[in-house]
Amino acid sequence: MARLAYGGDYNPEQWPEEVWQEDVRLMREAGVTMVSVGIFAWSKLEPEPGRYDFGWLDRLLDLLHEHGIRADLGTPTVVPPAWFYAAHPEALPVSREGVRYGFGSRGAICHSSAAYRAAAARITERLAERYGRHPALALWHVHNEYGVPVGACYCEASAEEFRHWLRARHGSLDALNAAWGTAFWGQTYGDWAHVDAPRLTPSVANPAQQLDYARFTDETVRGNFTAERDILHRLSPGVPVTTNFMTALSQCDSMDYWAWGREVDLVTNDHYLITDGRRTHVNLAMAADLTRSVAGGAPWLLLEHSTSGVNWQRRNPAKAPGQMARNSLAHVARGSEGALFFQWRQSRYGAEKFHSAMLPHAGTDSRVWREVVGLGADIAALAEVAGTRTVGDAAVLWDWQSWWAQKLEWRPSQDHDARERADSWYEALFDRHLTVDFARPEADLSAYPLVVVPALYLTTEAAGRNLRAYVEGGGTLLVSYFSGVVDEHDTVHPGPVPGALRDVLGLTVEEFAPLLDGERVRLDGPEAPALTGDLWTEVVVPRGAEPVWTYADGPAAGRPAVTRHALGTGTAWYVSTRLGPAELGAVLAAAAQDTGLPDRAELPHDVEVVRRAGEQGAYLFVINHSGAEAKVPLDVPGTELLTGERVIGRLSVPPGAVRVLREES
């Protein structure tokens, strides 16, 4: 891509063809370069089994091409037509409670259904044969948001496939019995045929069985993606294939995106602001950083976000003036090669008619439209940024499988939430103006001065060795409680907790001591004020580590709360209670003294400062989320791409504005 992409989902099948002319005219006015089409169009493309109607899509792609707009062409396999389900009701997924879902929405798919797989392959082949070399085609968009709204299916076909998957994974029933710890509660299996999906059970279902089912589901769904991808590669060579992820932890929890990132030609993501009380621009930055990390640091593309409100939360605030551009350009700062929306023209009917769009019901005489046109111009002005990579300062370890394991029932505290810990640590790093790369626990971490580990409950032995080598080699590691506890089968590592991280942290945990609702503990440390923790404490026994903060009260009073362990040429820190983002900042500041991290204390609060760099140069993105003018000191002079001004010494960014400086080398 020689420029940044701009556009959105385009659903012309909802409109008479006369409207298409106005669409392309307005698309050009807004600077649209790419639209996603055909995602939900199976029933229009194949109105009866084997009878195809491609005429409208021929005309549409030609029209787009005439107007210089490229197509991200969907395979419509997220919604098979009603006739398909009439013939194959077994392709509708079954919930854990044993209830079969119905038709009339979207994404009602049993991913183990042979009939679904065959039908998806057929429509994908037809599309690839017909459009695989169309000049408008830029990208293939397989399916839509695999993993939501239904992840796992509990039908008999899925259970049968699970048994095959288990044989391949465990080899023998003895190995399965050992891995699942079936000696507990008398669950030992003597015949493969008796092994089942973890259906609704009277009490807690076997945790290792549940964890394997989550893995099986993820792999099965991914297998259906790669089957379509391979067809497209064969029939449409040279055209990249993607499927839109939802990396935000609030939006999809069932897909292991580390594995997915390796299977797509271009990582693409959908992101929506969630009004859950947290700062939305921080959540956005986190999702963008996670997406870039899933892409291995390479450029990726924001395929969907919203111009204003969504319509699927309890209350759906409209975006404030300027917020849309800040959101879009924050994704670009963190590696996106453009910004696309759901959707181009706001629907008049259906489930999402109150979801905002680029062209709203209000028409072109509206704030949203004027901002859409303005953003199109900004995106065009940033063309030269394309292909550069965002520069990360520190790594945060994230592992979807460990998250799945932590969601299982019957833990020391059911209120412990791995996602909340990741969010809070991320926020603390964001507020120190550090750009975060996420990394797998087994990844090479040696490039990072600081690695943060929020709640890595499931830690493999290999990950434990990796983290130890990282610290011995001079790294600074910061580990949160409930990490290093179990192996990949949800079995506690032998010996005292945290088995996989005992050596590197230089401590053992004698007992978990979670707190009741409303209880708080005080931590005395190197400097006033004291910190306060809640939810979780532990009886920590130092075995090489030294206490830095100590519990002043609570069940572990007098014991270490935050520790530091010097090992090799590095240090490993441990935080055994739940601290909020501001207080994690105090721990980060203490640990930062052990690192070569940049100190950005002089930068104003709620102002994002992120760098993208490549062969063509380096670009400093400054996004001012605050209500005051921000003054950002510059290392080098440069030219600001959105205003064209040359800037020396300090860059002034008005409240709510974005600036992008091409730095002089």
Ligand code: GAL
């Ligand atoms: C996405 C989905 C779109 C649209 C959008 C807005 O998750 O891919 O089709 O539904 O959300 O709700």
Ligand code: ZN
């Ligand atoms: Zn099924």
